[in-house]
Amino acid sequence: MRRVLTMIMLGAAVALSGCSTVDYGDAQARETVNTDFGSTDLQMIASKMVDDMLVFPPIVQLTQNRRPVVFVDSIKNKTTEHIDTESITDTIQSKLLNSGKFRFVDMTKVESVREQLDYQSESGLVDPNTAAQMGRQIGAEFMMYGNFSSIVKREGSTKDVYYKFTLKLMNIQTGIIEWANEKEIRKTQKKSLFGM
Amino acid sequence: MITLAKGWLALVLLAALSGCATNSLFVSYPSQAQKWKTTLASEAPDQGVITKLEQSTAGGDGVLYLQELGRVTQLNGQPEASRNAFAGAVAEYDKEDASAKIQVSSLAATGTAMLTNDNARPYVAPDYERIFTRAYQALNYWADGDATGTSVELRAAALEQQVAANKRDKEIAKAEEDADENSIDLNQFDGYFEGLNAVAGDVKASFQNAWTFYLSALFWEAHGEYNDALVDYKKALEINPDSTMLKEDVERISNRMKRRKVDDGGLVAIIYEQGYVQPRQEFSLPIPTVHGVFSVAFPTYALADKPMPNTLRVLDTASQPLGETQVLADVGALAAKDLKERMPGMLVRQTLRATAKYNVQKQANDNFGLLGSLSTQIYNLVSEQADQRSWLTLPAYAQATRFTLEPGEHTLVLSTPQGNATLTVPVVDRGLTVIHAVAIPGRLITRVLPVQEGPL
Numbered sequence: 215m216r217r218v219l220t221m222i223m224l225g226a227a228v229a230l231s232g233c234s235t236v237d238y239g240d241a242q243a244r245e246t247v248n249t250d251f252g253s254t255d256l257q258m259i260a261s262k263m264v265d266d267m268l269v270f271p272p273i274v275q276l277t278q279n280r281r282p283v284v285f286v287d288s289i290k291n292k293t294t295e296h297i298d299t300e301s302i303t304d305t306i307q308s309k310l311l312n313s314g315k316f317r318f319v320d321m322t323k324v325e326s327v328r329e330q331l332d333y334q335s336e337s338g339l340v341d342p343n344t345a346a347q348m349g350r351q352i353g354a355e356f357m358m359y360g361n362f363s364s365i366v367k368r369e370g371s372t373k374d375v376y377y378k379f380t381l382k383l384m385n386i387q388t389g390i391i392e393w394a395n396e397k398e399i400r401k402t403q404k405k406s407l408f409g410m
Numbered sequence: 411m412i413t414l415a416k417g418w419l420a421l422v423l424l425a426a427l428s429g430c431a432t433n434s435l436f437v438s439y440p441s442q443a444q445k446w447k448t449t450l451a452s453e454a455p456d457q458g459v460i461t462k463l464e465q466s467t468a469g470g471d472g473v474l475y476l477q478e479l480g481r482v483t484q485l486n487g488q489p490e491a492s493r494n495a496f497a498g499a500v501a502e503y504d505k506e507d508a509s510a511k512i513q514v515s516s517l518a519a520t521g522t523a524m525l526t527n528d529n530a531r532p533y534v535a536p537d538y539e540r541i542f543t544r545a546y547q548a549l550n551y552w553a554d555g556d557a558t559g560t561s562v563e564l565r566a567a568a569l570e571q572q573v574a575a576n577k578r579d580k581e582i583a584k585a586e587e588d589a590d591e592n593s594i595d596l597n598q599f600d601g602y603f604e605g606l607n608a609v610a611g612d613v614k615a616s617f618q619n620a621w622t623f624y625l626s627a628l629f630w631e632a633h634g635e636y637n638d639a640l641v642d643y644k645k646a647l648e649i650n651p652d653s654t655m656l657k658e659d660v661e662r663i664s665n666r667m668k669r670r671k672v673d674d675g676g677l678v679a680i681i682y683e684q685g686y687v688q689p690r691q692e693f694s695l696p697i698p699t700v701h702g703v704f705s706v707a708f709p710t711y712a713l714a715d716k717p718m719p720n721t722l723r724v725l726d727t728a729s730q731p732l733g734e735t736q737v738l739a740d741v742g743a744l745a746a747k748d749l750k751e752r753m754p755g756m757l758v759r760q761t762l763r764a765t766a767k768y769n770v771q772k773q774a775n776d777n778f779g780l781l782g783s784l785s786t787q788i789y790n791l792v793s794e795q796a797d798q799r800s801w802l803t804l805p806a807y808a809q810a811t812r813f814t815l816e817p818g819e820h821t822l823v824l825s826t827p828q829g830n831a832t833l834t835v836p837v838v839d840r841g842l843t844v845i846h847a848v849a850i851p852g853r854l855i856t857r858v859l860p861v862q863e864g865p866l
Contacts, residue, residue: 250504291561291562292565293562294565294569295566296559296562368576370580373507403508405510407510409510
């Protein structure tokens with residue numbers, strides 16, 4: 215009896231002394247820590263949007279012989295969480311670029327580009343033959359923008375979160391929305407009965 | 411037999427230790443809070459007190475101290491620290507929401523609470539405090555010029571109110587059921603809580619906070635989200651049905667939605683927080699048990715402690731009145747209402763505790779004679795402390811007013827019994843300028859938040 219008790223105590227001591235461990239995991243693995251927006255949601259949204267866009271017939275036709283230029287506007291965060299929506303559009307942008315169908319202009323870097331152009335043309339330090347010239351950038355043909363909203367319900371031991379991500383592609387000149395799609399995600403969390 | 415006894419001893423010790431993580435077990439919480447309330451009264455608060463408060467956030471009542479810390483640092487002009495503290499409090503709420511229904515650690519704390527007092531139970535923030543945390547965090551983002559962050563926090567505040575409304579009725583029913591199970595007649599205590607009823611006044615529910623609704627309605631209106639604004643103005647009006655200001659707001663937004671002409675100019679809103687919410691009082695409640703009547707310490711609110719509301723008046727440089735704030739949230743009443751809602755559960759626990767303490771004393775009497783009996787009696791006397799914990803740097807009254815001014819720079823005079831302040835504020839056509847004014851004893855703290863305008 216005493217031996218069993220000692221063993222239990224020893225086991226508990228080992229378990230409680232808590233040496234933390236660090237390990238590498240699969241970046242694509244399903245993340246289900248809680249109902250908050252997480253990496254799996256981001257990946258699901260991005261791949262759904264890109265896959266859908268690249269097989270949409272008018273888009274296929276549009277990108278057959280040329281690579282249209284797109285600029286990414288912000289995604290409006292209408293959820294109850296602080297989510298970096300730029301990170302979602304970054305992933306979508308990278309995937310679209312890698313498909314070889316689209317090209318992008320980055321509006322967040324306009325100021326740095328202007329500074330660099332000013333430096334090249336005005337500082338006198340750069341060989342004029344190699345200096346990038348002003349007024350030669352290509353105008354974007356399409357604008358990508360969207361919304362990210364959520365509905366949260368919490369009652370008793372259940373928490374239910376519904377996310378809806380909407381993405382649209384608008385022709386800047388005509389104002390026509392050429393493509394739009396949405397990704398819905400539902401996550402439900404139930405409280406366990408026992409815990410520490 | 412010895413092993414068994416040892417096992418029990420270990421268990422009791424474990425229960426005692428895991429419960430003692432809270433700071434308020436033997437030192438009443440209001441006396442702790444007085445330290446940081448006092449230091450805020452001076453222009454240069456004592457950093458040592460704030461550091462000490464930071465250290466307290468690691469304990470079992472962490473969430474309470476995080477709330478206090480967020481508020482203290484916000485008033486002290488430390489936005490970064492305030493934002494971190496409130497984010498920490500929100501993380502604690504999430505943990506609480508996701509925690510298992512039956513927790514070993516909280517069972518242990520409840521075990522300790524059986525032999526000491528309710529302060530041994532880890533602090534669980536009531537809904538009205540959660541809602542204030544969200545509103546203050548929104549103000550932190552607002553002050554930082556982050557409109558998206560502000561909108562997220564305001565939405566979260568609305569969600570908290572929604573969830574609170576849904577769960578309230580169920581919880582009260584559950585506590586009454588518990589009382590039935592333990593055959594405790596809750597009605598017998600009615601007479602002792604008249605003061606509490608008076609403080610709670612005519613507040614319908616402890617979580618209904620028109621002030622946060624008003625804050626978010628203003629924000630949505632400034633950004634052209636008229637639908638959201640209308641909903642929040644209406645909710646605020648529902649809580650304060652007699653307010654002319656809110657009726658006008660609802661009408662103005664309805665007109666905007668119908669694209670009718672609305673007087674242009676810029677909206678200036680003053681959100682005014684008056685004083686500190688009153689702390690809980692301790693009183694002696696006789697609890698009948700099978701062994702006779704026991705006197706136990708119980709928390710309540712006294713009407714005498716409750717400050718009277720006073721208003722903030724806004725004047726222009728020619729001393730012409732522009733507006734006067736009105737009370738949108740009586741925080742003292744919300745706190746009292748919350749305590750009242752928790753009362754059935756507390757009464758059940760107190761009755762069981764009185765019985766448990768009696769048993770310990772009787773055993774000491776039988777086994778250890780006079781000395782043992784005396785020491786347990788002293789222990790029972792000392793350990794009998796009411797649960798006086800609550801967020802004490804909240805204002806007593808949250809108020810607001812608003813008026814329209816021509817676009818341009820304006821100099822305004824804010825006049826309160828705590829002092830006056832003169833501010834120069836920018837006013838933008840169809841924009842919103844918010845002045846945040848907090849009057850604490852001996853000091854009037856004011857700041858002008860960045861103007862909100864245009865789509866989000």
